Amino acid sequence: MNDVYTGSIFIDLIVLLVLMFLFARHEADWEPTTARSGVFFYYLNPKAIIVFLPQFALCRLLMSWYWGFSQVLILLLFFLPLTPLLHRFFYVPWRKALLIAGCFLGYMMVIAVAIHKERAADEESSRTGPVGEFRLELERSREEGESSP
Secondary structure (H helix, E strand, O other), X not given: OHHHHXXXXXXXXXXXXXXXXXXXXXXOOOOOOOOOOOHHHHHOOHHHHHHHHHHHHHHHHHHHHXXXXXHHHHHHHHHOOHHHHHHHHHOOOHHHHHHHHHHHHHXXXXXXXXXXXXXXXXXXXXXXXXXXXXXXXXXXXXXXXXHOO
């Protein structure tokens, strides 16, 4: 489970930068990339990495640890500083910063639902154990045998 979500932190950053480009193309501060040593600094905005990457990592980490109703609280705590950060560091007007943060919150809701479903499936499979999985396989094979003539 962890290998999927560590690489997707950068996808979150790319989604936010695409939203900034779509909604605030002319107002946002697009710093030219000057650091050529790292792969991610070459393709992404270095200021966006410094400002948002710790926040995205913490959000993903908390959502994978605490799931269910607490994910709503995590998303709210994640959403609240996003608009002022966009306004402060990227000089995006307040209305457009709120629009970008709202669209990004919708994206993170989809991610939270995916994390919740995966955790529920993991818990269900760990609850049944190896004996329960063996029984399920036997029942499936019997049903397939009965359905095929």
